[in-house]
Amino acid sequence: MSARPAFPTAPAELLDELLKSAKAQGADAADALLVEGTSSSLSCRLGEAEDLERSEGWDLGLRVLIGKRQAVVSSSDLSSHALDELLNRAVAMARCVPEDAYAGLADPDQLATSIPDLDEYDPAEPTAEQMIDMARACEDAARAVKGITNSEGAGVSFGKSTVYLAGTNGFNGTRQGSRFSLSVSVVAGEGTMMERDYDYSSAVWLSDLEDPTVIGTKAGENTVRRLNPQKAKSAQLPIVFDPRVASSLVGHLTGAINGHSVARGTTFLAAKMDKQVFADGITIVDDPLRRRGLRSKPFDGEGIATKQRNLIDDGRLTTWILDLSTSRQLGLETTGHASRGTSGPPSPSATNVHLAPGNITKIDLIAGIKSGFYVTELIGMGVNTITGDYSRGAGGFWIENGEIAYPVNEVTIAGNLADMYMHMTPADDLEFKHATNAPTVRVDGMTIAGR
Numbered sequence: 173m174s175a176r177p178a179f180p181t182a183p184a185e186l187l188d189e190l191l192k193s194a195k196a197q198g199a200d201a202a203d204a205l206l207v208e209g210t211s212s213s214l215s216c217r218l219g220e221a222e223d224l225e226r227s228e229g230w231d232l233g234l235r236v237l238i239g240k241r242q243a244v245v246s247s248s249d250l251s252s253h254a255l256d257e258l259l260n261r262a263v264a265m266a267r268c269v270p271e272d273a274y275a276g277l278a279d280p281d282q283l284a285t286s287i288p289d290l291d292e293y294d295p296a297e298p299t300a301e302q303m304i305d306m307a308r309a310c311e312d313a314a315r316a317v318k319g320i321t322n323s324e325g326a327g328v329s330f331g332k333s334t335v336y337l338a339g340t341n342g343f344n345g346t347r348q349g350s351r352f353s354l355s356v357s358v359v360a361g362e363g364t365m366m367e368r369d370y371d372y373s374s375a376v377w378l379s380d381l382e383d384p385t386v387i388g389t390k391a392g393e394n395t396v397r398r399l400n401p402q403k404a405k406s407a408q409l410p411i412v413f414d415p416r417v418a419s420s421l422v423g424h425l426t427g428a429i430n431g432h433s434v435a436r437g438t439t440f441l442a443a444k445m446d447k448q449v450f451a452d453g454i455t456i457v458d459d460p461l462r463r464r465g466l467r468s469k470p471f472d473g474e475g476i477a478t479k480q481r482n483l484i485d486d487g488r489l490t491t492w493i494l495d496l497s498t499s500r501q502l503g504l505e506t507t508g509h510a511s512r513g514t515s516g517p518p519s520p521s522a523t524n525v526h527l528a529p530g531n532i533t534k535i536d537l538i539a540g541i542k543s544g545f546y547v548t549e550l551i552g553m554g555v556n557t558i559t560g561d562y563s564r565g566a567g568g569f570w571i572e573n574g575e576i577a578y579p580v581n582e583v584t585i586a587g588n589l590a591d592m593y594m595h596m597t598p599a600d601d602l603e604f605k606h607a608t609n610a611p612t613v614r615v616d617g618m619t620i621a622g623r
């Protein structure tokens with residue numbers, strides 16, 4: 173366990189002094205990010221607590237710009253001597269690194285002027301005893317499901333942070349956040365006929381975390397359902413993605429429209445702005461202002477105000493995901509998607525993203541399928557965002573005459589994202605449980621490679 177060092181001065185004063193010193197040493201501009209963090213995690217297996225870890229600390233990152241040259245230096249040592257070294261090193265590096273034509277802080281008129289309260293911080297801090305009780309209750313519920321024979325354990329974690337961002341362009345903002353999570357993984361069967369599965373919950377507020385016994389019971393039932401899997405024959409059939417894996421299809425989209433990929437031309441969607449990319453009626457939303465969202469933020473890593481956007485509107489691609497650097501490369505305005513840590517410059521990243529629900533129930537979505545595959549697990553990362561080619565290992569259940577029939581494993585599903593997106597139908601069962609969310613999704617025309 174690491175102890176938090178004594179903080180030498182108020183965070184805002186420290187950053188202000190650091191930025192003034194950077195300017196005095198020759199920097200044309202600078203910004204600094206200071207993060208105060210506390211985290212704790214515990215694991216429990218077969219009713220016994222195994223690991224309990226806790227950390228507290230500060231982390232500081234300073235970015236210095238001299239002309240079009242920039243350097244970033246970080247440190248967790250906030251003593252006066254360490255800060256002097258950090259400053260000297262950052263200025264010295266900025267004098268000799270190659271120029272970056274797109275580097276630079278936001279103009280003052282681009283900065284956020286108001287910071288809304290998104291209810292992103294829960295001051296609650298569970299004790300070690302409470303965490304043990306949560307993990308045990310979760311694992312006990314999973315092990316109580318008939319057919320469960322072993323456990324890989326349950327885990328509980330929480331973290332909270334305060335982020336201070338300041339720049340010589342006049343921005344000075346603070347935001348706080350918290351995160352709680354609970355998970356469990358168990359095993360069913362014996363010998364070579366064993367199967368495993370899991371369930372988990374994450375939330376910004378502890379009170380929003382799913383009940384431990386509900387999580388455990390789901391994990392147990394998911395695992396037992398997978399016993400005695402069969403093989404599938406190779407065919408071209410409809411595939412239905414369970415919500416916990418359907419979100420990955422949305423994740424591939426946000427990767428393909430990320431400013432870095434677009435600026436480099438390394439995306440199959442490079443020429444698709446304002447064009448039809450998904451089937452009619454499909455809407456995908458990025459909402460950084462969702463209250464208690466897992467990736468919510470009132471301003472981005474460059475001090476730009478954030479706002480809700482439809483990435484896909486009625487099937488049409490409407491925007492890229494941009495920070496200042498990538499927006500300058502593309503001759504566009506930033507979309508306020510800059511994300512950053514203390515050890516590097518900002519880069520674009522999506523926030524809370526969801527695929528809007530459709531108008532059909534999950535039962536009806538499956539009912540029309542004579543033969544198909546219901547996917548609950550994806551394996552491997554065989555997705556090429558340059559070409560859109562998609563190939564991943566999968567497990568789940570065979571669909572026969574419109575109903576879930578029996579478990580299936582050791583198959584590969586393949587297609588191309590461009591085609592998959594155009595043949596996608598969402599159900600109406602969207603739930604906001606993660607940072608990226610999707611309802612059950614049916615995709616027609618994919619290939620299943622089995623025996």
